[in-house]
Amino acid sequence: MNRVNAHRRDLVWQNIAIATPYLWLLLFFLVPFAIILKISLADPVIAQPPFTPAFDDAGRLDLTFDSFTFLLTDKLYAITYLRSVVMAVIATLLCLAIGFPMAYGIARAREEVRGLLLLLIVLPFWISFLLRVYAWMGLMNNHGAINNVLLALGIIDAPLQLMYTDFAVFVGLTYSYLPFMILPLYATLERMDPDLVEAAQDLGASSTRAFWDITWPLARPGVIAGCLLVFIPAIGEYVIPYLLGGPDSLLIGRVLFDEFFANRDWPLASAVAVVLLLLLVVPIVFLQRNQARDEEGAA
Amino acid sequence: MKKSGRFSLTMLAFGYAFLYVPLVLVVVYSFNDSRIATIWGGFSTRWYGELLRNDQVLDAAWLSLRIAATSATLATILGTMAGLALARFGRFRGRTLFSGMITSPMVMPEVITGLSLLLLFVSLQQLTGWPGQRGFSTITIAHTTFSMAYVAVIVRSRLAAMDESLEEAAMDLGGRPLRVVFDITLPLIAPAMTAGWLLAFTLSLDDLVIASFVSGPGSSTLPMYIFSKVKLGVSPDINALATLIIAFVSVGVLAAWLATRRRA
Numbered sequence: 148m149n150r151v152n153a154h155r156r157d158l159v160w161q162n163i164a165i166a167t168p169y170l171w172l173l174l175f176f177l178v179p180f181a182i183i184l185k186i187s188l189a190d191p192v193i194a195q196p197p198f199t200p201a202f203d204d205a206g207r208l209d210l211t212f213d214s215f216t217f218l219l220t221d222k223l224y225a226i227t228y229l230r231s232v233v234m235a236v237i238a239t240l241l242c243l244a245i246g247f248p249m250a251y252g253i254a255r256a257r258e259e260v261r262g263l264l265l266l267l268i269v270l271p272f273w274i275s276f277l278l279r280v281y282a283w284m285g286l287m288n289n290h291g292a293i294n295n296v297l298l299a300l301g302i303i304d305a306p307l308q309l310m311y312t313d314f315a316v317f318v319g320l321t322y323s324y325l326p327f328m329i330l331p332l333y334a335t336l337e338r339m340d341p342d343l344v345e346a347a348q349d350l351g352a353s354s355t356r357a358f359w360d361i362t363w364p365l366a367r368p369g370v371i372a373g374c375l376l377v378f379i380p381a382i383g384e385y386v387i388p389y390l391l392g393g394p395d396s397l398l399i400g401r402v403l404f405d406e407f408f409a410n411r412d413w414p415l416a417s418a419v420a421v422v423l424l425l426l427l428v429v430p431i432v433f434l435q436r437n438q439a440r441d442e443e444g445a446a
Numbered sequence: 447m448k449k450s451g452r453f454s455l456t457m458l459a460f461g462y463a464f465l466y467v468p469l470v471l472v473v474v475y476s477f478n479d480s481r482i483a484t485i486w487g488g489f490s491t492r493w494y495g496e497l498l499r500n501d502q503v504l505d506a507a508w509l510s511l512r513i514a515a516t517s518a519t520l521a522t523i524l525g526t527m528a529g530l531a532l533a534r535f536g537r538f539r540g541r542t543l544f545s546g547m548i549t550s551p552m553v554m555p556e557v558i559t560g561l562s563l564l565l566l567f568v569s570l571q572q573l574t575g576w577p578g579q580r581g582f583s584t585i586t587i588a589h590t591t592f593s594m595a596y597v598a599v600i601v602r603s604r605l606a607a608m609d610e611s612l613e614e615a616a617m618d619l620g621g622r623p624l625r626v627v628f629d630i631t632l633p634l635i636a637p638a639m640t641a642g643w644l645l646a647f648t649l650s651l652d653d654l655v656i657a658s659f660v661s662g663p664g665s666s667t668l669p670m671y672i673f674s675k676v677k678l679g680v681s682p683d684i685n686a687l688a689t690l691i692i693a694f695v696s697v698g699v700l701a702a703w704l705a706t707r708r709r710a
Contacts, residue, residue, distance in 0.1 A: 156624075157622050161623065161624075165527070168527045168598070172591070183565055245457070248458075270695070270699055274696075275669065278472070282472045285475060286467075379555070380553065380556070386654060389677075390677070400555065404557060416561060417561070420557070423558060431553055435546070
């Protein structure tokens with residue numbers, strides 16, 4: 148009887164172990180989104196806090212789609228969303244182009260060095276993200292290392308304008324997100340049997356053919372995971388375009404930040420966030436499906 | 447075969463150069479005597495001295511370390527519970543929503559997480575009067591929320607890779623579920639919990655955007671201080687600060703790696 152009671156008490160503990168993180172996430176992750184949605188449907192007013200309550204004094208529901216209408220009719224926002232998506236896609240492709248051969252090289256390296264090579268991929272990730280972006284400011288400056296080297300070699304005779312351009316933003320995005328691409332790629336490539344490629348080549352396939360017929364399809368879960376892990380955060384990126392991009396290169400993370408802090412238009416900032424979230428729902432769900440399938444495949 | 451080997455070797459060398467050359471240059475320029483950070487004016491350690499006499503930097507660093515340690519500890523407790531729930535407790539009501547909420551914070555753009563949490567804190571304050579002031583507590587809660595997701599994923603994948611037979615054997619021998627968790631499961635996943643804590647600690651120290659949203663006047667974390675300075679351009683004392691962080695992290699990570707390798 149005592150043991151049954153003890154077991155029952157343990158089940159209570161088990162429920163507490165589920166309920167604690169559950170309630171935390173409900174309160175600090177899910178409820179905030181409901182609040183964003185609510186405020187995106189309010190009117191901005193000069194008050195503290197600067198938006199109209201959801202119910203007016205008479206207790207009637209007072210919601211408006213003004214912020215969304217404004218977002219959809221003002222061309223600036225459409226262009227900014229589009230620019231953000233395009234920049235994120237290009238950065239993702241650059242990461243893939245650099246990351247795939249690196250992940251492949253690491254996965255095929257001798258086992259003793261593989262650990263060290265992986266460590267060197269992860270190491271910059273532990274160093275402040277902000278400082279890694281900052282490092283490029285010194286490098287791409289008009290009097291920075293890149294221009295100095297090119298000038299000394301006589302390749303150019305006037306400094307190139309690298310900073311405050313889209314080019315600088317791509318460099319920053321690729322640099323910062325490269326580890327997110329390499330790690331999932333490595334995980335799938337490492338599981339792959341190298342004999343498969345050799346078998347294909349023994350049977351007469353060219354190395355290009357062997358790559359597209361064998362390596363690429365087998366690496367696909369890693370490619371999908373890596374691309375989404377770069378693409379999703381890159382869309383909303385704030386720091387990199389702020390520090391490296393030009394003043395006119397508006398991206399959506401910056402717009403949201405400015406609407407909120409500079410213009411104090413909380414409803415519009417919330418609407419920007421809601422639309423960004425809607426844009427990201429499809430890739431996020433896709434990523435979770437891909438992860439779940441990959442986990443099943445690995446098990 | 448040989449050609450592709452040389453190709454991947456070149457790509458590796460290029461890739462690692464891409465990752466490390468900028469960091470090396472920051473370290474080199476931190477010893478530059480010149481005030482104009484991009485022009486070499488001779489070797490000097492003066493910027494380190496100025497950094498250590500700068501109260502703003504020291505205050506911001508102390509606040510960041512306190513937030514990082516607190517939020518990493520909370521995130522490890524909550525994340526381990528969540529990882530256990532997902533990997534060991536079978537089906538429970540709302541499991542799909544739970545696992546969705548666990549993984550989403552990791553990919554959510556920081557501006558959205560930051561905005562949503564600030565709006566929550568503002569609404570809470572209107573309703574309950576708490577938090578009266580935004581700062582340490584609000585940043586800690588925000589950091590705990592997104593880093594517990596990482597801990598949960600690490601703990602969960604460790605549990606998934608682990609054989610359940612030890613735990614089952616302990617149960618068969620009459621161990622109570624709670625004792626089995628504390629005597630068998632937790633010691634086995636301790637390395638994953640440690641890794642999770644370190645990751646949560648780093649993520650917290652790293653965060654600028656979310657902290658900028660949920661902090662109040664007068665509480666600047668280290669990244670917020672750095673950002674306010676580098677907005678204006680390259681500056682020599684930030685080079686010195688970056689060098690200290692790079693040195694600290696590199697030594698720590700390499701030492702941890704060597705320690706685990708020796709044991710293996």
